[in-house]
Amino acid sequence: MFNENPELIITSLDKQIWDEELENFVPKNIFDVHTHIYKWSFNQDPKKDIGERNFQGKYFSEVSMRFADQVDQLLMPNRVVNRLSFPFPFKYPCNFEGSNEYILEQTKTLTENKCLILINPNMDKNYIEGLLLKNNIKGFKPYRFYSKTKDTINCKILDFITEEQIEIADKFGLIIMMHLAKKDAIADDDNINDLIYLSDKYPNVKWILAHCARSYSAWALEKGIKKIRDLKNIWYDCSTVCESDSIDALYQGVGLEKIMYGSDDMIGRMRGKYITFGKAWSAINSDNHNLALSHCDDRMTFIRYEQLRAMKRGIRNSKITESEKQDLFYNNAKNLIDSVNSRN
Ligand SMILES: [Zn+2]
Structure with missing residues (x-):
């Protein structure tokens, strides 16, 4: 499946960008905190194959850890990539149980690779606590x-995760x-x-705000970050953010120790x-x-290469050291x- 996939061919343009701009920037060891591992069959919408994400079914119908490894080796040769991965959040109807069983199975034997489970606000507490017996x-x-x-679009955080679920995360110190939803994302007062x-x-919950707190350009971060920068339990991933001004605003706003690499594959x-x-x-x-x-x-x-270009330029302006780069991509x-x- 991998070798025949027309979406996974390196062009001369890709090669030139990797060789000239990225090869010397991307460290050898990487921890990707935002990978979706899933099967297209977990999307139970009968019209899914004519919907906007139908390319997933066509070219990426089963994204296993092995498949993600192959994609990473193609796009970032000779890198060792570990992952914090989770299911793809398909719209209802979505097979949550199947999604979570699959991610558990895919991460059970790989010591560095860990996972998050996909939840919804109607999910049974006993089901969640039962899954949490698994330490991966x-x-x-x-x-x-x-x-x-x-x-x-305009939902608040507690519209899609309940306080009871956050209490469980607090009890076990989970991520x-x-x-973030809402049009202004991290600049929205409700979210802040x-x-x-x-x-x-x-205080024991560890939040990762995806996509630079969903700030694809700098303005939302510039407006909102000063109000939350002192919260100790918030981290950020750069997944699919392709503008260096956004990365720069995050770096200036919270410091490098709170920023992590993520691919959002198979989107990236x-x-x-x-x-x-x-x-x-x-x-x-x-x-x-x-x-x-x-x-x-x-x-x-x-998109991955555009994101890495933005990360490179966003932090180059701040002249980070090699060891800070290792922190950003792995530590x-x-x-x-x-x-x-x-937990046991
Ligand atoms: Zn994602």
Whole structure:
């Protein structure tokens, strides 16, 4: 399946960007804190194969750890990649039990690779606590699609993860991977106030705010970060953020020790780029734009490469050392994951 996948071919443009811009930047050991491991069959929407994410079913119908390893070796040759991985949050109807069984099975024998389980606010407490007997689980992946309000855009944190679930995370000192909702993300007062309230009430929870706190360009971080920078239990991943000003704002805002690499695969390996304008952001790819490009090389590279370019330029301005680079790509993540204690 891997060798025949037309999505996984390295072009001369990809090779040139890797060789000239990234090979010397990306360290040998990597801890990716944001990988989705799943089967397309866990998406139980009968219309899924004509939906916007149908490429997943077509080219990435089963993303196992082995498959993720192969993708990483193709895009970042000779790197050793460990992962904090979790299921893909398909919209309802989603097979949560199957998703969680699969991620557990995929991470059970690999000592460095750990996982989060996919939860929704209606999930039975006993089911969650039963799964937590497995020590390879390091926390929860909630998602805005599962909002109790049915509003998946403007929902607050507690609309898609309950306080009872956060209490469990607090009891065991677990990680919660949080993709903030609401149009202004980390610049939204509800999100800021909720993070302050939840950090104070549940101090043992370790929050990862995905996608630079969902700030694909700098403005949201510049506006919001000063209000939460002193919260000790919040970390950030850079997954799929392709603008160096955003990485720079995060670095300036919270310091390098709170920032981690994430791929968001199999999103990061798609060709295109997350672009921003005004207060908007979205993924551009060769099928959804109409730009005139005859004056230049019009090919697109992987979102992953655009993200790594942004990370390189975002932190180069701050002149980080080699050892800080190791922290960014590996140590920060490893230390955070290791800080979640075994439960038996
Ligand atoms: Zn993701």
